Amino acid sequence: MSHPYAVVVADLLLVEDDETIGGALSTSLRTHGHTVVWRHGGKAALQDAERRSFDLVVLDLGLPDLDGVEVCRRLRAVQPGCVIVVLTARTDEMDVVVGLEAGADDYLTKPVGLAVLHARLRAHLRRGAPAAPLAPTTAIGDLVVDTARRRVTVGDREVSLRAKEFELLARLAAEPGIAIPRATLMADVWDANWFGSTKTLDVHVAALRRKLAEYADGARLPRIVTLRGHGYRLEMR
Incomplete structure (x- = not known):
């Protein structure tokens, strides 16, 4: 049992x-x-x-x-x-x-x-639903986040992301230009009852920045802005 x-x-x-x-x-x-x-x-x-x-x-x-x-x-x-x-x-x-x-x-x-x-x-x-439903597809510049197919593309190129990297990017892309607190990102991407260190959030953001930078040449891509003491914001450059 x-x-x-x-x-x-x-x-x-x-x-x-x-x-x-x-x-x-x-x-x-x-x-x-x-x-x-x-x-x-x-x-x-x-x-x-x-x-x-x-x-x-x-x-x-x-x-x-x-x-x-x-x-x-x-x-x-x-x-x-x-x-x-x-x-x-x-x-x-x-x-x-x-x-x-x-x-x-x-x-x-x-x-x-x-x-x-x-x-x-x-x-x-745990595989619970996110706190707020995400749009099936979100386009910000040349970046397209397809939550239904769990795909991220830049033009005709697919960006290879790990599961949590995708979920974090999808959460940021759901509210472009909006400052999202660290606690909200941890709750929505990891777990509503998360406690302890949030260093994993910073590492996943750093990984997303590196991977998106590989597609930056000639593409209009948003950037992930660090808001010290608060969280992150996804916005066009």
Whole structure:
């Protein structure tokens, strides 16, 4: 019987070399109704990821055989649609940025309470509707965001975006020229009950800027403006 608080029963990959921590996490995740594959090293985890699909990966960065950041990059390449949550003792802000830019969707530092961990996993696994309905297609200059087909194009070229990058751009494009608070973006793109660091928002914005810049030559594209202490705004240059 699944745990009463489990919103989604998911296939999880746990990558943790510490026996005590891994055992506790594996048991707790299974108690919440999830299927869990526990691997102690990066190589074994990557082999599993190449053979089968996972909904979510909980990844420690301090692994005995491969650097966790490299494992994160390779997991993202193998399973682009999978949620990757880094769980590590590394607390330096640069480590957080590097982990998120390697493809992680979230970054939690040890020690973390099981209740907090499960709340964050539920937030990532939940597939609720956005707070406000988005237009099927939005065009801003030469940028077209098609929410029905989940496609972003510039002219006849399609922009390759990860799931959260697309959802963030679609949310900004829904109200062009409007200043949208950080809390609103986190609630609409990630989860209404999100709590903790919002660094992931900044990293996803940076990734969007880099990807859109690749299509800027000769195209009329909007820019994402940072509003310090408030949030972001999508506007034409």
